Amino acid sequence: MHRAGISKQIRLLLAALLLMPLLTGCWDRLEIDERAVVLGVSIDEVTSEEAAERESEVSHVKGSLPPPKQGMVKVGVQIALPGRIPLGPGEGGGSNDTMQTVWVITVVGHSMDDAFMNLQQQVSSELFFGHLRIIVVSEAIAKKGMENINDYFRRNPEVRRMAWLMVSKGKALGLMTAAPKLERIPTLYLMSTLDNSIKMGKFPKDYIGVYWSNSSKKGQEGFLPYVAIKDEQNVEIQGLAYFRGEHMVGVTKPFEVAGYLGLRGVNPAGYRAVIMLDENDPNSTVMTNVTHRRSVIKLRLKDGVPHFDIYIELEANLEEKMSEEFEINNPDIIARIERVQSDASVKFYQNIIKKTQSKGSDIFGFGEHVRAKKPKYWNQYVKTKEAWQEKYKEVTFNIDVIVKIRRIGMKAI
């Protein structure tokens, strides 16, 4: 009995030993310095001449495959150089040249994967997308359609849903090579630009995952940050690039982002508004800083067409005044400012809605309200995304804005 017990243990031990080599995970061993960590990707159009000249024959032989209808793409990647990225503020120093911390390479390809494979052929280490934070698409590509780009990044298990996808004015590659002074790595600077604008109430949370969800929804369209590079290598958010299906159809003004945020009631709020108290006197302006937004969207059917009543409440503080022509020292003047601002806001919100209506791009998700709250109507008259894109043009709105100015700063008049 006792001996049987021992032999049983030995047998178990042997079985365990057999398993050992399987458990070490050696197939996927990849040392951190053998990885090419891709931090950012830019996607640009490419002229057919340049494409023909630079095309590599990695995933197919030249001439065997006609270029896709949208044309070929030029992909730029920003690869982190291991060891070159200083970890703390004390380390490193020296010049802030981009080229020292990252390596920017461009390739051309028929599709995303084709381009990445051409790139892999030129880079010794395996490309790793687990730390990919920024994907920049040029405006031209966004207008042609994002199918391939969305498909590739959705399919790739390494890509995070918290990465940023953005549309650039002009060439996207510029954002990969830019060398902003505040961060040592350009993509991290881009990322913090957007993350901070969320915190300051200047931009909605619009990670790639949110964009994907929005553009999948039947009653909503996706939108992306629209960015441009400025003279000092800094980056400006110039508005929302809005889509209809997979195609970009327009851009809002930077200030109209506030319109989107107000209509959706996103907090914290952070936009300033200029208010002219007397229409004929440019010196009668004050500026207010909106601190809190609230919006209620009510849906009803009016003559068989969805009608939205939108109530928006804005809380604001007064921040500056142009001249000493009038004093801000009593509730009456505050009430006047509030009235002027709310009238201006109504027009402002109506404009931005009209703008998207004319393109059939419902970035606010009004269609989702119809789908969610009037399912019978939706199933009978709308049902598909395409139908809503058309229907959205006919939808009517009634907007009410209440502005409440709470504080006027440290000055008494």
Add this chain to the structure above:
Amino acid sequence: MENTDSRQITLIQASAILISTIIGVGVLPLPLFAVRAADSAAPLVTIFAIGVAFLGIALLTWLGMRFPNQSIFQYGNDIIGKWLGTIGSIVVIVFFAVLTSLTAREFGEVVVTSVLKSTPVEVTVIVMLTLAAISARRSITTFAYFHTFYFPLLLVPCVLIAILSLGNAEVINLQPILLTSPNNAFMGTFTIAALFQGSFIMTVVIPAMRKPKKAMKASLFGILVSGGLYLIIVVASVSVFGAEEIKKLLWPTLELAKGASLPANVLERLDAAFLAVWVTAVFTTLLSSYFLTSVALKQVLHLKEHQVFTFILLPIVFFMAMLPQNVTHLYVIIEDIGRVGLYITMAYPGLLLLIAMLRKKRGERNA
């Protein structure tokens, strides 16, 4: 050594066995199944499925309480005769062997796709199956300890991920909560109910329970907790992604974990942590179906020990696991086998119960 008293399993242990058996590979594609069935009414369909699943387990538990010393493979013979009973048992055995292999393969596919891309799928599958085979050699008491030990580890992280991801949730995605077009809802209900089939393990647990009378309570707890978790996962993923986006994701729950992050940037994506937990969940599921298959074989062949079968089964189960040609083929098979399985895990016990009542058969009351 381990079998001094064969009736040691308590109410909590029995519920724990059920919970950790039910929570398994199915949690990953669950929201996809639910959304395909009913769009934004996915939570409702999940609730229906929980109801169906509870009905199945209730029939089995009722039978088990009627024959508190026997499992379905034994009282089946008493109720419908030796021949028919044996055929019934063999069908159940084959089904659970297939279920084991499909679970292992689905696990392998997820691992190969998302984590260990260059590890052959055969290796992940065989490691998992061997682990289950070794652990299934133990007695039912140890088997119960396995499950009781692991089940808090399964519940807490799943609930945590669901809660953390609720920050990005939008209520409008869950509306309309009622079915608007009931076409696929019926099939979908059964596809999801099929994810609860591991609960059949109850048939071998009841004869080992200290108080078989409490079996129904254990079943109820088991279904409520695991069903509740399923519901939370469906609600969380639908409210975060919206129904249409989920239709584009093969494993929405994994995607949900990818999007969730611990506050203050402690962990920026939880999919790695989630997968680690999920491996445990798959292990307990595999262990149960493997254990059930070998114990059933023992009882059908009237042997004393079930250990013999654990390693004999291994090559057969492994071979079956390798049969599906690709991941889409795998899911077609999983959905079909799952729904067919409901005849085996629900209709068969139901039929037995009916006949037992008509023929006034019941087992000995006293243990």
